[in-house]
Amino acid sequence: MLNPKTALFFLAFLPQFVRPENGSVMLQLTILGIIFVLLGFVSTTVFAVGAGGLGTFLRRNPAVLKWQGKAIGGLYCALGIRLALQER
DSSP states (O other): OOOHHHHHHHHHTGGGGOOGGGSOHHHHHHHHHHHHHHHHHHHHHHHHHHHHHHHHHHHHOHHHHHHHHHHHHHHHHHHHHHHHHOOO
């Protein structure tokens, strides 16, 4: 409720889908809001379950952990080199 981006989304995006001739505007906005919340909940749940499964897979495979450490280390080195060579 305190996030202004969410309020702007609801004020700018949702009203275009509301038709006064189809009934109560408040009811239509409420239904659209509930659909938005349910979709957000489902997507967050899917990402959380997927991340949990991926985390379990990564922890159980030492070869993946070794490769992951090297890949992330190489990425940090590459970012450091890029930053060092960057011109202002």
